[in-house]
Amino acid sequence: MSKLRFEVITAAFGKKAIEVPECDKRPSDYFGAKVFNREKMFKYLSKEVYSKLIDVIDNDAPLDSSIADSVAEGMKRWAVENGATHYTHWFHPLTETTAEKHDAFIEHDGKGGIIEEFSGKLLVQQEPDASSFPNGGIRSTFEARGYSAWDPTSPAFLMDDTLCVPTVFISYTGEALDYKAPLLKSLRAVDKAATDVCRYFDKNVRKVTTYLGWEQEYFLVDEGMMLARPDLLLTGRTLMGHDSAKNQQLEDHYFGSIPKRVAAFMKELEIEAMKLGIPAKTCHNEAAPNQFELAPIYEECNLAVDHNMLIMAIMKEVARRHGFRVLLHEKPFKGVNGSGKHNNWSLGTDTGVLLMAPGKNDKDNLRFITFVVNTLAAIYRHNGLLKASIMSAANAHRLGAAEAPPAIISSFLGSHLSSVLDHMETTDDVVKILSKRELRLNIPSIPELMIDNTDRNRTSPFAFTGNRFEFRAVGSEANCASAMIALNTAMAEQLTIFKREVDMLVDSGIAKEDALVKVIRKYIKYSKPIRFDGNGYSEEWCREAMRRGLDCEASAPIVFDRYLDKESVAMFRNMEVMTETELRARNEIKWEMYTKKIQIEARVLGDLALNHIIPTATKYQSSLLDNVIKMEQVIGKEEGDRLSAENIELVKQMAEHVSEIRRLVTELVERRKIANRISNERDKAIAYHDTVAPMLESIRYHIDHLELVVDNELWTLPKYRELLFIV
Ligand code: ADP
Ligand code: MG
Numbered sequence: 018m019s020k021l022r023f024e025v026i027t028a029a030f031g032k033k034a035i036e037v038p039e040c041d042k043r044p045s046d047y048f049g050a051k052v053f054n055r056e057k058m059f060k061y062l063s064k065e066v067y068s069k070l071i072d073v074i075d076n077d078a079p080l081d082s083s084i085a086d087s088v089a090e091g092m093k094r095w096a097v098e099n100g101a102t103h104y105t106h107w108f109h110p111l112t113e114t115t116a117e118k119h120d121a122f123i124e125h126d127g128k129g130g131i132i133e134e135f136s137g138k139l140l141v142q143q144e145p146d147a148s149s150f151p152n153g154g155i156r157s158t159f160e161a162r163g164y165s166a167w168d169p170t171s172p173a174f175l176m177d178d179t180l181c182v183p184t185v186f187i188s189y190t191g192e193a194l195d196y197k198a199p200l201l202k203s204l205r206a207v208d209k210a211a212t213d214v215c216r217y218f219d220k221n222v223r224k225v226t227t228y229l230g231w232e233q234e235y236f237l238v239d240e241g242m243m244l245a246r247p248d249l250l251l252t253g254r255t256l257m258g259h260d261s262a263k264n265q266q267l268e269d270h271y272f273g274s275i276p277k278r279v280a281a282f283m284k285e286l287e288i289e290a291m292k293l294g295i296p297a298k299t300c301h302n303e304a305a306p307n308q309f310e311l312a313p314i315y316e317e318c319n320l321a322v323d324h325n326m327l328i329m330a331i332m333k334e335v336a337r338r339h340g341f342r343v344l345l346h347e348k349p350f351k352g353v354n355g356s357g358k359h360n361n362w363s364l365g366t367d368t369g370v371l372l373m374a375p376g377k378n379d380k381d382n383l384r385f386i387t388f389v390v391n392t393l394a395a396i397y398r399h400n401g402l403l404k405a406s407i408m409s410a411a412n413a414h415r416l417g418a419a420e421a422p423p424a425i426i427s428s429f430l431g432s433h434l435s436s437v438l439d440h441m442e443t444t445d446d447v448v449k450i451l452s453k454r455e456l457r458l459n460i461p462s463i464p465e466l467m468i469d470n471t472d473r474n475r476t477s478p479f480a481f482t483g484n485r486f487e488f489r490a491v492g493s494e495a496n497c498a499s500a501m502i503a504l505n506t507a508m509a510e511q512l513t514i515f516k517r518e519v520d521m522l523v524d525s526g527i528a529k530e531d532a533l534v535k536v537i538r539k540y541i542k543y544s545k546p547i548r549f550d551g552n553g554y555s556e557e558w559c560r561e562a563m564r565r566g567l568d569c570e571a572s573a574p575i576v577f578d579r580y581l582d583k584e585s586v587a588m589f590r591n592m593e594v595m596t597e598t599e600l601r602a603r604n605e606i607k608w609e610m611y612t613k614k615i616q617i618e619a620r621v622l623g624d625l626a627l628n629h630i631i632p633t634a635t636k637y638q639s640s641l642l643d644n645v646i647k648m649e650q651v652i653g654k655e656e657g658d659r660l661s662a663e664n665i666e667l668v669k670q671m672a673e674h675v676s677e678i679r680r681l682v683t684e685l686v687e688r689r690k691i692a693n694r695i696s697n698e699r700d701k702a703i704a705y706h707d708t709v710a711p712m713l714e715s716i717r718y719h720i721d722h723l724e725l726v727v728d729n730e731l732w733t734l735p736k737y738r739e740l741l742f743i744v
Pocket of ligand 1: 359
């Protein structure tokens with residue numbers, strides 16, 4: 018074994034779980050300790066300022082700029098008392114991470130000294146020098162000014178010595194340069210449209226909130242081993258590595274007992290999450306070795322998105338303290354499951370009703386069916402767009418790899434709900450109005466609780482799970498907002514159309530319930546092609562989906578086109594979520610990002626092939642040949658050659674692989690050069706997808722063969738059996 022590899026492996030074996038601070042306290046003792054939450058607002062703000070701020074948070078009241086100074090002052094006082102020295106506007110640029118620019122809380126005091134200061138002006142708006150964030154050409158770099166603006170609906174929090182203020186990030190011409198701005202707009206759109214529809218059932222409803230409960234999957238790798246794998250370090254995934262003889266065949270990792278070192282990491286992560294107000298609830302092993310999951314209790318969507326971004330950041334920090342590195346990439350290892358992020362999505366009213374949950378009586382159930390059917394219609398109309406919202410260079414490895422949903426959006430409802438919809442579609446007298454107050458639905462009864470784990474279809478990308486839909490195709494590294502923006506906007510549009518049609522029927526004299534059922538039936542029929550309860554991994558489904566006219570495109574750069582379809586542009590514009598300019602700019606970024614990701618992978622693989630793999634293989638060839646010569650010398654030519662025949666054969670095979678690797682790497686460089694000459698971002702991304710990406714696999718094929726036969730003593734890179742099994 019190469020010296021480095023030997024050292025990192027023995028070091029990993031010796032590592033013990035570290036003690037976790039505050040392990041003995043109860044979560045309620047420290048939950049939210051690092052958040053400027055309502056309790057602290059109440060303590061640090063005057064009564065008047067507090068109630069004005071709560072009105073902004075709860076009721077979308079416009080922000081009264083006169084309170085900004087007081088809020089900033091209160092926030093700063095709390096932060097400084099808790100050790101903060103700096104503040105930052107924290108935002109989600111169009112990369113997959115968050116951004117922050119730290120400034121100290123200091124101002125000249127006019128007497129040669131300094132004082133700690135944080136004004137309302139600094140809280141509300143800032144101008145980060147943002148020229149280096151992706152903007153898809155909206156802002157050319159010479160006028161690189163964007164501004165970040167406070168989002169009071171997501172509370173400020175402390176990270177180390179810094180007060181972080183969640184913000185949106187917008188260009189001076191008003192276009193969003195981040196995920197949060199369109200997310201907030203999509204939440205507003207769905208609130209308005211859903212509230213209008215809710216009022217058919219309950220006049221008291223004034224607000225509908227979108228909920229998101231994410232489940233975050235990730236891998237842990239020993240830090241030393243990660244550092245000895247340049248591909249993992251630079252691209253987040255292994256670009257080579259032969260299957261381990263044992264991986265997940267025995268299904269012994271899923272829900273298995275958690276190794277002590279990992280358990281200590283999870284405990285600390287949970288504590289850190291709780292301090293930041295993230296209600297972390299479940300931690301468990303996932304299907305692949307060294308794969309784990311964390312899920313909090315669901316929250317309001319904007320807050321949940323911020324919390325997911327935060328968790329991804331603190332995971333990385335906590336992991337380092339435990340001698341691990343976190344892999345958030347969707348497919349770090351070939352041959353074992355990749356990682357996703359399930360987005361459990363639902364809507365709820367300010368009267369306490371979950372709209373995707375069955376109710377106690379027929380009226381409630383008509384409301385329930387209304388929302389389920391409108392969801393189906395929304396995702397059917399925009400199935401291609403929804404796929405685009407979760408597509409990336411990394412997630413493309415997972416979709417369609419018979420471990421995650423295919424690159425086709427469909428929805429699983431379960432047999433019970435399916436039969437209810439089928440019945441409604443085919444039966445004429447669904448509604449009987451018995452009296453003004455009483456209504457009888459002529460449909461199979463709907464149990465109040467539909468959550469039934471046996472009835473779950475894990476192959477479905479968008480499954481109904483009792484009181485919510487679970488969007489399972491989201492990538493583990495992605496910002497949840499991308500999927501949520503598309504889903505919320507599609508839902509808002511569909512509910513708006515639905516309401517218009519129901520109102521038209523009511524205006525023509527049809528009773529409200531009959532009108533509702535008529536329009537529901539129309540959308541049950543309309544959305545039928547999106548319903549699929551069978552095996553989403555099967556080949557028959559791909560053929561069937563094609564017949565049904567669902568979007569089956571799998572090439573990521575082409576999937577991104579769906580954002581610019583006439584229907585998508587109209588939807589985002591009509592729901593006032595994004596303009597065509599914004600959509601175009603975002604697509605430029607998607608294509609550019611796609612190209613860059615593949616480009617980096619290609620460079621890393623080329624380097625490693627030439628300076629790790631080939632030298633190692635040739636060294637081993639030499640030692641085999643040396644043996645052949647010595648055999649001849651000692652035993653005599655004839656007998657020696659006979660006994661060395663297999664070694665000679667092996668040397669030849671290795672020489673073939675080595676020469677193929679050289680040839681392919683040269684070709685890879687050539688293809689990259691050709692692709693790089695293309696100036697149109699879309700065409701360049703397509704060239705990278707079609708001509709560069711497939712070569713990574715071809716090169717890997719030869720490297721993985723060499724790994725199998727080359728002396729283990731010589732191999733420099735940690736192998737799958739080490740990366741996946743040593744924690
Ligand atoms: P599973 O792995 O079986 O899907 P988990 O318990 O790991 O289940 O995760 C379920 C997730 O769904 C949690 O984040 C939970 O808070 C969330 N969730 C539960 N009910 C709702 C709901 N009505 N709306 C949104 N999210 C929900
Ligand atoms: Mg789930």
